[in-house]
Amino acid sequence: MFIREIKDILEADILACEELQDIQVTYGYGCDLMSDVLAFVRNDVILLTGLVHPQVIRTAEMLDIKAIAIIRGKKPSEELITMAKKRNIVLLTTRHSLFTASGLLYKNGLEGEEIAHDEATF
Amino acid sequence: MKLHFDVEGGEFITAGIASSKVKKTLKQLGISPNIIRKVSISMYEAEINMVIHANGGIIDVEITPENIDIQLVDDGPGIENLDLAMQVGYSTASKEAREMGFGAGMGLPNMKRHSDDMTITTEVGKGTKVHLAFKIHE
Numbered sequence: 001m002f003i004r005e006i007k008d009i010l011e012a013d014i015l016a017c018e019e020l021q022d023i024q025v026t027y028g029y030g031c032d033l034m035s036d037v038l039a040f041v042r043n044d045v046i047l048l049t050g051l052v053h054p055q056v057i058r059t060a061e062m063l064d065i066k067a068i069a070i071i072r073g074k075k076p077s078e079e080l081i082t083m084a085k086k087r088n089i090v091l092l093t094t095r096h097s098l099f100t101a102s103g104l105l106y107k108n109g110l111e112g113e114e115i116a117h118d119e120a121t122f
Numbered sequence: 123m124k125l126h127f128d129v130e131g132g133e134f135i136t137a138g139i140a141s142s143k144v145k146k147t148l149k150q151l152g153i154s155p156n157i158i159r160k161v162s163i164s165m166y167e168a169e170i171n172m173v174i175h176a177n178g179g180i181i182d183v184e185i186t187p188e189n190i191d192i193q194l195v196d197d198g199p200g201i202e203n204l205d206l207a208m209q210v211g212y213s214t215a216s217k218e219a220r221e222m223g224f225g226a227g228m229g230l231p232n233m234k235r236h237s238d239d240m241t242i243t244t245e246v247g248k249g250t251k252v253h254l255a256f257k258i259h260e
Contacts, residue, residue, distance in 0.1 A: 034223035038163055039232045053222045055170070058138035062145065062162040064155075 001025060001110045003067055003090050006046060009104050010069060015076065016084035016091035023066055023090070027113040030071075030102040034059045041065070045113050048101050052076040057083040066090060071098050123147075123185045129169060131177030131198075134222060140181050141166040144192075151185065157258060160236040161190055164254050167229040168194050174219040175199070176250060190256040197249040204244060208234070 004021040007014060014021070029041050030048040037047060037059050046067040049056060052074050060068055067090040070076055076091065084091040094101055106112065125147065127140035145162045153161075165181075172179045176198025184191045201207050207214075208230050215225025234240045239255040 032223055033226050035226035035228040035232075037223075038167060039228045049223075051223050054135055055138065055222050055224070058142065058166065059223075061142060062138075062159075062166045064159065 001105070001108070003046075003092075005108070006067070006069070006105065006110070007092060009108050010092065010094040010096060010101055012069060012092040012094040014090065014092050016081050017088055018090075020066075020088065020090050025067055026111060028102060028105050028110045029113040030098045032098075037063070040115055041113055043113055046105075046110075048098055048105075050074055050098060052080060054080060054083055056080070057087065057089060060089050061087050067092065069094055069101060071096060071101050123151075125183040125185075127181040127183075129172050129178045129181060131173060131179075133173060133178070134218065137170055137173040138166055141169050144183055147185070148190070153190075153258060154260070156260065157190075157256060161192070161254075161256050164233045164236045164240075164256075165192055167233045168192070168252050168254065170224055171229050171252075172196050172198075174215050174224060179249075186258075188258055190258060192252075192254040192256075194252040194254075195249065196251075200246040200248055200250055201242070201244040202246055204242060 002024050025044050025046045027043045027045040029045045031037050032050050034055055041063055047065050048069045048071055050072045069092040071094055073095040148158045172194055176196035179196030182193045206212050210231050211227040213225045213227035219225040237254045238257050241253040244250040
């Protein structure tokens with residue numbers, strides 16, 4: 001799904017890397033736990049999260065996540081926006097909750113990231 | 123090639139800078155994306171652990187044509203029960219770390235899963251040494 005479609009579906013504003021709206025992501029992953037993101041995300045996802053801490057951008061950077069949608073209408077700091085720009089990560093913000101935002105994207109065809117392993121077998 | 127980093131303790135804003143620099147270096151060296159991803163995830167988890175639990179430390183990275191070796195050394199409190207720490211879901215992280223989305227007890231198992239070899243030596247009251255090794259060719 002193109003980022004510009006995601007922007008429309010979530011009625012979102014783009015805060016960083018607006019010029020990258022034509023890139024595509026295949027999967028979505030909604031989570032406020034960066035530990036879980038690091039453990040479970042494999043594919044090219046958009047990350048939906050309510051966290052607005054710099055470690056969200058760093059986590060995305062480590063996993064080559066191309067886009068982050070900040071949910072619940074939270075406002076990221078200028079520092080966070082600058083960090084996203086430097087790393088070519090599209091940063092969106094939507095007033096929807098995690099449940100609603102995920103549901104809207106899923107309903108419109110974005111797939112959920114498959115959990116690739118059983119954490120008990122680490 | 124050898125890289126050295128000093129990691130500040132409790133500095134949650136800057137945690138991850140060393141991992142970010144190593145990732146950029148590996149990209150410049152043309153290492154395969156899959157290996158870069160494994161190194162990045164493991165090193166970032168280890169660096170975050172160092173900040174959260176050990177009040178910082180030092181990281182030394184050595185890149186040869188065959189291997190990537192990462193040594194993280196701290197003089198923090200040490201890990202009381204390593205077997206317990208290796209269990210998924212077990213964590214002694216602070217409230218502050220949890221508010222940032224860490225401390226879910228996934229870090230050490232995730233590092234083990236993504237590295238080709240992981241060795242931890244730790245002594246309570248003295249510190250922890252983590253060695254992560256990766257083969258460049260899969």
